[in-house]
Amino acid sequence: MKKLEEKTINTEKIYNGKVVKLQVDEVTLPNGKTSAREIIKHPGAVAIIPITKDNKIVFVEQYRKPLEKTLVEIPAGKLEAGEKPEVTAVRELEEETGYTTSNLTYVTSFYTSPGFADELMYIYMTDQLEALQENVTGDDDEFVELLELTLDEAKIYVKDQRIHDAKTNYAIMYLETLEMMK
């Protein structure tokens, strides 16, 4: 679809942070005019849907500073440079929940907000959880509370908007479709 393409004339780098970078691209539009695109560069993220032996979903409750409130989410974290998403999935599972797994199923991937950010989110699932013998320490500025909920309980959390983010809402609906196919 070449005719929709926007060609970069100039890139102004505004900010280079620990998590995000911000740049403004001056572009040529398909009609020949110019415009500016504000772009957030993000390393990408990986989430995992952990299902326990008694068919509960493991969630983490976490304070989200951009929203000034806590959300209940499936475990997730940023991709490290050069890391395979499967490795990130297991690492975040271990750090945030105290479980590990050697059995991952790929569920989907999607760009979270393609209008202004390049963040790509991968989602995996496992129903083969093993408790870790020793805690694995993760980011020292991350504080989470664990919750294990049935799918019916999780659907109430969605309704109450305590679960209220793209990857977790997607995960709940995905588990619903699996239930419906049984």
Added chain:
Amino acid sequence: MKKLEEKTINTEKIYNGKVVKLQVDEVTLPNGKTSAREIIKHPGAVAIIPITKDNKIVFVEQYRKPLEKTLVEIPAGKLEAGEKPEVTAVRELEEETGYTTSNLTYVTSFYTSPGFADELMYIYMTDQLEALQENVTGDDDEFVELLELTLDEAKIYVKDQRIHDAKTNYAIMYLETLEMMK
């Protein structure tokens, strides 16, 4: 969950753009230490799943500069200040597809990327489309191509990652659950 809260010590405003704002908050963590949070402020967005009389889904193909490629998405756009999401939904439908509606069903809402952004995405659906007699002009820097696909065709687009963003992947799975309940 007060014990997870992060208190703001200082806010450094980095960038104030047309679409996003970037600030870095210095915070006190639950353990008393301090950290920095990079935060993108976004006005929020609204998407609509438009279903035609012959049961096709109306999509727009659009160049996404952050990804340097086109994606096929359900119509969507940013909330204007003070605007109700239902109004945004109809406005974006009119501007991007040439259809209008007076019948909206609320589907869901979610934060697209709560780790670094406050963008809240609302999703609506309509199967009551009417063709507009005259084109409604939208943003003069937006160029889109229309596509009407059956659900089965759309699922192939998801598999091929031509459909590959949070709101649209969610919409396709939502329509699948509706089909399964028939």
